[in-house]
Amino acid sequence: MTMFFFPAPDEDDIAELADAWRLHPLLREDLVNAHQRPKLERYGEVLFLVARSARYVDETEEVDFAEFHVLVQPNSVALLCQDHRWLDGSDGTTLGDTERGDRTLLGDANLLKLGPEAVLYGILDTIVDGYRPVLAGLSTDKEQIEREVFSGDAAVAERIYRLSQEVIDMQHTAAAMSDVLRSLQAGFDKYAIPEELRAYLQDVSDHLTQASRRTVELRDALAQILSVNATLVAQRQNEDMKKISGWAAIIFAPTLIGAIYGMNFDIMPELHWTYGYPMAIGLMFAFALALFIIFKRSKWM
Known part of the structure; x- marks a missing residue:
């Protein structure tokens, strides 16, 4: 062969x-x-x-x-x-x-x-x-x-x-x-x-x-x-979206209060109140802190 x-x-x-x-x-x-x-x-x-x-x-x-x-x-x-x-x-x-x-x-x-x-x-x-x-x-x-x-x-x-x-x-x-x-x-x-x-x-x-x-x-x-x-x-993207949504809600709370008192109506008692500004800042901080605690317990943060 x-x-x-x-x-x-x-x-x-x-x-x-x-x-x-x-x-x-x-x-x-x-x-x-x-x-x-x-x-x-x-x-x-x-x-x-x-x-x-x-x-x-x-x-x-x-x-x-x-x-x-x-x-x-x-x-x-x-x-x-x-x-x-x-x-x-x-x-x-x-x-x-x-x-x-x-x-x-x-x-x-x-x-x-x-x-x-x-x-x-x-x-x-x-x-x-x-x-x-x-x-x-x-x-x-x-x-x-x-x-x-x-x-x-x-x-x-x-x-x-x-x-x-x-x-x-x-x-x-x-x-x-x-x-x-x-x-x-x-x-x-x-x-x-x-x-x-x-x-x-x-x-x-x-x-x-x-x-x-x-x-x-x-x-x-x-x-x-x-x-x-x-x-x-x-799943990772969903976790990221939860965090983004949580921070957006926290930022929205003080933004809402600021927007209300920024309307500049003539009759708004708090505008001429001595403690109006500290109260607004306090409300902003309190709402933000409350939302942060809620989201933290819900494992969104």
Whole structure:
């Protein structure tokens, strides 16, 4: 069996491969135009698979995806790293093609006896296993956000939205990869896939199902956290409004008394009374103090 690795494929590499394997024009176009969702297609004897690996960047709280194109035909497999990264997320150009591919995909001689589909299994297994640390990183940040929500951090809402977007992207990738595995499983009987290899692929499918379920749980948890944060923000705003309303009422009391005695009617006995001014000031202070005590006992202040 022959294995071809393209850690940083360009149009010349793709053209050479397409001519050597006599690839269908549509398949050749797909290889040139990357940035596709995971999918599985057949062009005659050639099986074409698009897969996406994931790597979590904790510093920026982002999920970094990498796209891979896999071509499988009898006795030959070609792997194109469209984003110039390897299956584990590392730089695909730092090691030689043969060294990197032999260590990751061609290390199990017994598995390789099952045919080129065994290499395809190795690629899918490595990619799906890479989803676990990504989900672990997302879970850690989710727990940090939960603590920030109850600490009253005003910037936590933006962090929730950003992390939710990464979880949604991860969920879409896992769902598309699940469709790819289901398509592979649907062709087991038609293409006479060995029972041993079927068991391996079923194991990959189980791991992917767990990853998909975990992304759904994270998305639901972040939605609940966002709802709780909105409730806490509303409560804090309500407390602020109580304080504002209380101080407004306290200020209104002396303003009302001042307005009454500021009307300048001719017949207002208190205007010419010796104790009129001290009485007005006293009333202002008494009303303000009484309202303050009432609001304080009602926990509005």
